[in-house]
Amino acid sequence: MTLREADRVERELVAIVGEANVLRPAPEAYAIDDRRPSLVVFPETSEEIAAVLRLAHARELAVVPMGSGRRLSFGNLLERVDILLSTRRMTRILEYEPADLTASVEAGCTLMAFNRVALPHRQWLPFDPPDADRATLGGIAAVDDFGPLRHGYGRPRDAVIGLEVVQADGTRIRAGGRVVKNVTGYDLNKLFVGSFGTLGVLVRVNFKLRPYPEAEATTLFFDSEWERLESGARQILQSELLPAALMLVNEEAMSALLPDHPRKALLARFLETAPAVVYQMERAKALARSLSLELVELKDEASRSIWEKLGRLHRLLPTDLRLRLSVLPAHTVEALCAGERALDETLARLHILAQPGTGIVHIGGELTSAEERTLSSVVQAIHHLRRTWAAHRGRVIVEHAPPEIKRRVDVWGDVGASLPLMRALKHAFDPKRILSPGRFVAGL
């Protein structure tokens, strides 16, 4: 943008949202990877968002929607970013009917704020993505962002029943419903979830809720061998035990979570009625005995707290790089070991979280140096993992990396034969490529 154009755009944005709600230049804190947006704007209503997008569309300015900003650098490097559009002022709970187990919220409403309102009704949205303490519900839906509770509750995508979206040209549409899913036409709803702000700006999200559990507990199994923890996990999965989360955690991560127990561990979280939690703990104890695994039990607040810490792990441990491998559940430990081997030399304080029930493995750590050699061996490791796992229906996504690495590797990997269709979709929804251009698969 030229200086004169920026002046004009700033005046127009001020006319839409008021002077107090436009920042120019964007403060350093709003940088995405190594790019600074020209302007940051804080609209208060979906009408204002529509007006901002009409303006951007007319002038072909790139707009990046943002919730809390915690996942802004998830994705390929942006081609350009003119306007950062924050939903910080759109925090209202629009409808909440405890009897229906449904709610409709503005995109900027945080998960914590919503759950605080739902908990007195013994209901909640069972999402626990990284930094869940700050996450907005619009951001969670846009990224389809999940954490350990995915094991028992599914992804946010499964809980989104409807959306209000502002399209790239400023048109406001509804997709899906508020209560029942009696949509006519194509099911657009799920298409926006997990599209990382590349198809439209989510302004309102309708969720179905879950009953909040009466009690909770976490059992931690310790061992020095992954194989024995894995067989523990497999036995749990085949038993009547129904953990809400099941996670393999390596020594480095455990030392940050429970400094007294810096060992490999399997964590199982139970969220149930009080008697069911007691029963499951007993069963877990018997399992530990039969496998000669060391066992620690955490109840209620202590249980909640360790999972919260796990969601903040990348703030407890230095994390320059974070990969997500997704493989068939039976291959979880194999993938975890392969990832560890591939990155062992380039990552320090390498921490691993792996869900044996879903086949999701997260590996993060601190780059041992910023030198060319280190960077290129990380890139090689990513390519190597992708090649190895492609044959076993596995995928490797780079969830977080410095721009120098993102410049050399598509963070999403190959999407195969459906790429032309995805390209056609992007073109149908956003022909001028103004929404988060470059961020998504193959630089869509």
Place this chain on the structure above:
Amino acid sequence: MTLREADRVERELVAIVGEANVLRPAPEAYAIDDRRPSLVVFPETSEEIAAVLRLAHARELAVVPMGSGRRLSFGNLLERVDILLSTRRMTRILEYEPADLTASVEAGCTLMAFNRVALPHRQWLPFDPPDADRATLGGIAAVDDFGPLRHGYGRPRDAVIGLEVVQADGTRIRAGGRVVKNVTGYDLNKLFVGSFGTLGVLVRVNFKLRPYPEAEATTLFFDSEWERLESGARQILQSELLPAALMLVNEEAMSALLPDHPRKALLARFLETAPAVVYQMERAKALARSLSLELVELKDEASRSIWEKLGRLHRLLPTDLRLRLSVLPAHTVEALCAGERALDETLARLHILAQPGTGIVHIGGELTSAEERTLSSVVQAIHHLRRTWAAHRGRVIVEHAPPEIKRRVDVWGDVGASLPLMRALKHAFDPKRILSPGRFVAGL
């Protein structure tokens, strides 16, 4: 198609699938509404389907995919139909891992054939659309076709985890996965489900299965007033009773289902462990007493049988017209009465099935005459119902009607602001409009 062109197309189709698998002209039984396709083709593999579509794409011939054909006239009148593409020969179960609770089948595999294989493992796909005895799984997915079990098990859409699709130009793509949902990119999978063959030809469908219940029973509550049956339904919905299906049935439909009981009824189907079924029946009995409702109980085979009959109701009763109203669940009985009033004069043997748990109301019957006056008053009734219910987030879909009515009314109703987006989607997936052109919302 000119005669010469038809000759050439026939030869090319024969070269792809063999002489025995091309019909020309299409027999009367393959007519869709009042249109007869020029050719019917029966491919055996997805490669053959791809070849048929490449041919059709090059020549801009309209292709309509077909499973059992039971839902072929669901939708607006086709603009044109050159080739009817039947999946009748694609009936294989490709993968079925009982331990994973997932299966992958060819589109032409029937629901019954699959469930026959799954039942010895005590698993099933809990779908019960109309004519479930003939339905193919590809057809069920393409139409997102549901029946009473939607109440307890959700729609087929919720159970589809992945697809293989042949696009309009013959490209084969996969959407979603086979086991876990670790897709990268836009979630295309759900877009094809319920798209009525207008975005691509489903050739392979991956489902997640459910455990098959140990026992079953149905309680029938009878009364002369909808209001009392409705309050019974509401009490069931608010109790710990967990019916898999809950259905209000009018006198006409009941007289076809159980000739001894031609009264208004509320049917609740329980599918559970044996003790849970007994418990729920007891609770249902107590409920009937407290509301002074007459009660009949059907167990096991008798229970199964009444729901099967209900799925064949339109074969038991003459059905020229069938509407689906979907409203907020609390408005079910109001919608049912409004529909009855609106169609009372033009429909004989008017039968009503309504799900008070999901707000779906089906009304069907026999047109009292084929005269202009009757037809135009049916069209007026549809418009009237749409106008009345639009304000209450209700929708009216014409599931079945003679061509004379379809010529005057869009069977899908208004889809609102998302229409341009749906149009753009159709254009992105099928720019030449060769797949079931005209059938979908707004004649897409």
